[in-house]
Amino acid sequence: MDFILPNFAPAMPEIFVLSMACIILIVDLFLTEHTRVVTYLLSLITLIAAAVLTANLDTTEPVLTFSGTFINDRMAVVLKLFIYLITFVVLVYSHNYLRTRQLYQGEYFVLILFAVLGMMVLVSAHSLLTIYLGLELLSLSLYTLVALRRDSVSASEAAMKYFVLGALASGILLYGLSMLYGVTGSLDIGTISHHISATVATPGQHSMVLVFALVFVLVGVLFKLGAVPFHMWVPDVYHGAPTSVALFIGTAPKIAAFAMLMRLLVDGLGDLHSEWQTMIIIVAILSMAAGNIIAIAQTNLKRMLAYSAIAHVGFLLLGILSGTLNGYASSMFYVIVYALMSLGGFGMIILLSRAGFEADRLEDFKGLNQRSPWFAFMMLILMFSMAGVPPTVGFYAKLAVLQAVVEADLVWLAVLAVVFSVIGAYYYLRIIKLMYFDQPDDVAPLAAGFDMRIAMSANGLAILGLGLFPSGLLTLCVTALNL
């Protein structure tokens, strides 16, 4: 039996991140609390270098490698670059936070790098096996990250819930994947897609097993996205996890989950569109309704952001269900924009927190305009962006998705979506009300460091800047999917 060496080039970034994660793990053994900044800097350098490697990949056409289980195309490159960017900012935001909370351990950085690796594999997966591999690498890292503060009851509880429910969802997904394999006899997404289009083309041959497989696969993916009715874990995990971990869970993995949806549902089961469209419509409506309405009742900002995440996922699904290229591009735009906004939202909590004090209650934002007009303004931009008010980029994300929905002749769904976004506007407005209309209870100056302030300002200004000139990112998303 001949051993043919696979083409390693498309997977260079993954190989690099894996090696660096292992090196950092070892280097960290020799570091103390005072010198741990080396771990931090090495992690940042890893992300930058991975971005350079990824950006230099040839993407004129999709390249398959490792016997067709790994794909590198433009969508993968764009999504990976955003995953690096967001993780980079996550690390900058959390650096000081970790230091003041006895969480400043090498594991945090290494686990985040492994999670990034899992996301990269997921984004580039072209086989059911690689999808599952990437997903599990990501999920296991995240479970551990949530439990990082192991003496905290709420963190352990959140980790336990997340793990048990996540394992269940993985099991369901695996079951669905096994059915797909049973029907099509292949793990390769391309082969599965061919097989299904052949079955769908001949009427009467439509296999019931396929629909079952579809349901199970969808459940698994929707759980990872946190869509209703598979959303129960989201508020508890966001609330219980340390803010620096919730910050990570609420941002980059959403992009990876979107990629998983694209690879499985669109690339693999695209010909079953008529079957999954209805399911996704229902899930999207439920997510927007439950997310927006329950968020109103929250008094904790992390929980509010969790329900807002659920509502945003509902909106994101609207773009996918249209089944058009523009729709997929709009969802991709939406998920990237959402990740940036969520990053800013959690970033603000960290910015206002200081040693021994978590600024995660809504009241902690009272009178921020008095304490720091600049960061109140940044939060204002973020909140209006989440509500979808121009001239922030959140508006264009909603516009793009709505456009896809209207294009698919589902005007009623667009109307429903905008009505829910009006309901959603209420709780974002409440934060602005607290910051601008109320007087502060707490007049302590902000304790955040210089790097944090710069990153936060850049985050807020990016939301505004992209809102004034959304064209570049939009075009990037359209061309990324347009092969």
Next chain:
Amino acid sequence: MPADFPLLSLAIWLPIAGGLLLLATSSEQRVQHTRLLALIVSLLTFLCTVLLYTHFDHTTHKMQFAEQLAWIPAFDINYHLGIDGISLPLILLTSFTTVLVIIAGWEVISYKSAQYMAAFLIMEGLMIGVFSALDAILFYVFWEGMLIPMFLIFGIWGGPNRVYAAVKFFLYTFLGSVLMLVALLYLYFSAGSFAILDLHQLKIGITAQVLIFLAFLVAFAVKVPMWPVHTWLPDAHVEAPTGGSVILAAIMLKMGAYGFLRFSLPITPDASHELDWLMILLSLIAVVYIGFVALVQTDMKKLIAYSSISHMGFVTLGFFIVFMIFEQTGSTSGAVMALEGGLVQMISHGFVSSALFLCVGVLYDRLHSREISAYGGVANTMPVFASLMVLFALANSGLPGTSGFVGEFMVILSTFKANFWFALLAGTTLVLGAAYTLWMVKRVIFGAVTNDGVAGLKDINAREALVLGVLAAAVLGLGLWPAPVLDIMHPSVQHLLQHIMQSKL
């Protein structure tokens, strides 16, 4: 000045840049500099819009000062600006009012005055943008973007119940506009373009037209506001700071009416025709019923707010009575008068209501009460102020010689050509308007001094006299000689009417 100088862009972005500069450079110590800078920026913007007026060609209905740049090519959205005879007067009104608001807030606003001035300047740019956008999405961005500074103005500098009013204001208008957004997206897929002028030419079936018309109606009716979606306005006015009330009454309400002229009538003329009974009905309810509501108010600002709703009913009546006039007379000349009457009423109401809100502001700054019963006999202690306020009150009740008369008279006169009873009902406003305005004036201004607070009042200072005096001149000017305004409007109104009288089915 070169022909392709982007004067419109300058009028939009100059105040926005000025506002951001204010935010960046403000400090509590140099508050005087901040105010001066705000005044200079607003005066420069006013100058820009005056240049627009002097270079405006009165003879054509075509869009002038047009600018077009690709903005979001992926969605075919352009930065496309241009103005015609309908938008120019409103742009002038906007920049004029902003100058007055800046001066009126000079010493009155001491809390975060830089943010206050900046909010008004940024809003000025956005409002001029609304009146000059020729791309539907660009229009929407300006239209919605405006909510942000207005929300903050209500919430930061408003009265005790300001949070309720601000949130109510935001959610009402937001709900209206998102439905308009869906309608615009639908139109985009029918026309393949977001250009408003392309949408005007688009042929649409009657069912779709009716649905689009209703979506637009929600957006614009909330803004105007028409009965029964008017309830946010009295709350907003009562809680808003004086400057906020002035901008709200003078300009934001006009945007809804402008939307009818720019979107509803030309894009869905058949649905407008089909549903004109509804619009006339709602307008008449606003005129008559809200007139009665105004009569029983005890809060001056609430009274003026209801009077605004009632007067805006005239505007929408003038706009939607045109179909009936055309059917009765067979010519567009009567309809032109109705539309122009509505437009003049918009401008006049901009002057009169801002003046009245400023008058209430003057009193409120001194005695911190808006209740009519807290005053009485103000004329004894503030004679100059009293005479100005009486002038504005008379203008509000439509006295000939003031601007309030011109618009109301034109609308009522042309309504007679359509239906005698409608005109009669609309005419009751002359009685009702006089009743509630003059009764308020009687209780506040005239009679004996009722309490020590009033006895200790000082008459208006030079700054307040300047603001009210300029407005008084504007009210009388437009009332005595409305021709320049009518001349600007005429070609555009004529063209609009010819356009909407042709079926697009």
